[in-house]
Amino acid sequence: MSTLLEVEDLCVDLAAPDGTLRLVDGVSFKVAAGETVGLVGESGCGKSMTAFALLNLFPTPRLKASSGAIRFEGRDLMSLSPQAWRGMRGARLAMVFQDPSGFLDPLMPVGRQIAETLISHGRKRGVAERVHELLALLEMPDPAIVAGKYPHELSGGQRQRVLIAAALAMEPALLIADEPTTALDVTVQAGILEVLARLRDRLGLAMLLITHDLGVVAESCERVYVMYAGRIVETASATELFARPRHPYTRGLLKSTLPFEGRGELFSIPGRVPGPRRAGSGGPASCRFAPRCPAAQPDPCGLRDPALVARQGANEEGADACFRSGEIAGADIWAGSGR
């Protein structure tokens, strides 16, 4: 599969009153055409910031992608002009957010809101037909009737489908979905995940799925990146990651999912995600996960920040950023902690 999106060494900085904070610190990842990739981690790990950087759509001007490269369909997104961005955003790259009601105009029928995407990208004819076609694609009953409804007349799941329809209006190559089903009922979530999977097969749509729900990742992603404190700490195919997680953080996250059968022991990783580091404060002096890690040792974990290193042997795709992941692979590192 050809690489659609390639992010290299991306940094996102926040200009705070007392200096610059680095929220995303040297993140690299790839999404191939037609592939569904998961980006997981706790809140505050920099997942959403990474998504904002991909669209150059930060909620405040104090945030900016300060270094790195984002290549999408062979173009360098970091050097696009504002005009070129307008042609790109919503057309080749589209995004869906967590809260469907916050992104819909309450005073405009939803059909017109979907049409806006089409019109703003220069489409003049057949707009209404295309809107109905999109609603039908999202498996909404009676597209013509739904198109005339206002957001408050729709359920949460229907609103999320409308937003996905708007995002797909111009047939983008990549859909970035930030917690698309977190606010929805499980039954509705299952329906939307099924529709997204069918769209991927039908339209060859690639997807970057940002979520903290490992269940959703296991259901729908082919590859996964695990993010912690602004960095990617592990990546592997979904099958490999869930079967043989290597980084202590990934292992902790998996252990803290609620077991499907029986009543397992409730587990949580002790401590919290650290606050962002200051930009340019010299080389980080330790592994970011060390304060919460049961396997951390003063040397080397306390001395250097580990880089993402490809797994030896196993599968060529997997990589983790842990000095001791090889040593501790067989041990139950989280046993007896974190209750």
Add this chain to the structure above:
Amino acid sequence: MSAAPQAQSRESRAAQPDALLAAHSVACHFQVSAGSRLFGRHRTLKAVDTVSLALTPGEIVALVGESGSGKSTLGRLLLGLAPPSAGRVSYRGEDITALEGEAWRRYRREVQVVFQDTGTSLNPRRAVGDAVALPLHYNLGLDQREAGPRADALLDQVGLAPATFRRRLPHELSGGQRQRIGLARALASEPRVIIADEPVSALDVSVRAQMLTLMQKLAKEQGVALLVITHDLGVVRAIADRVLVMYLGRIVEEGESAEVILRPRHPYTGALLAATPIADPARRGTRRATALRGDPPSVTDLPAGCRFRSRCPQAEALCAEREPLLVQVSEGSSAACLFPAGGRYLKRRP
């Protein structure tokens, strides 16, 4: 097969002598008008329709269902925040509408709530440390000097470092942190019953387990009765002793949570379970395709017979004629279905 023994069994469960808080066949109806306020047809929305339940000390009961099933309204009835249209709610055996003076204050103190949306249930101008200290002052009569350290201890108990968080305002906290402030605030009144509406749905996996463990401890060590309203069956599996499954205002299945999850009897429970994602890619595609299509029908316009039949994959002609009642189908569970899975109520015809 008549309604009588069934009603009796339900009544007896609600009337358990050791029940702290109980609902006896409560209903909550709202008048809604379709179209014009003056000329439109008035309809009755039955948000909660004849529901009985009892909470005993040290027990964690989960109430599950989709949005719009009446879970939160039932919670409001139990809290005395909405008057029931029929039936009654009792606390320590007394009807809550008859409580007065000290008895009423005791009910309000001992039955606490953790709301789903803490963004709007906390005063935006009050530091969260003070928000936690207020019930200590009003409900327990502590003065400021005593309340301070107690509030700090409560913050600590919910996993928020007092020194960092005491002076913060609600908007400076994340959703998960505010949720924990909500719990700390409920705990301040030393409650006997806590009704928690979606207490962990906004939390990260790592914090979620912490909150659930805390709730488990409250139940097992301090004998607090907990009603956890949730749509997450993972939470039910993890902590609940008993589970009630609600659909459009009615309880459709009830039982020991292990039993209900292992052997769901009502097709709705089965569909909820099938829709819950499993964190194991090896099992992708092994679960049943979601049986539920579309949204639930409007509560103002319920179908005749079984209210689940319009979405039920197994509905038969009889389901349109007869409304199923909640009857015991196995040792540990009851279901309101004419054809419960593995049930002995009515044999499924070939």
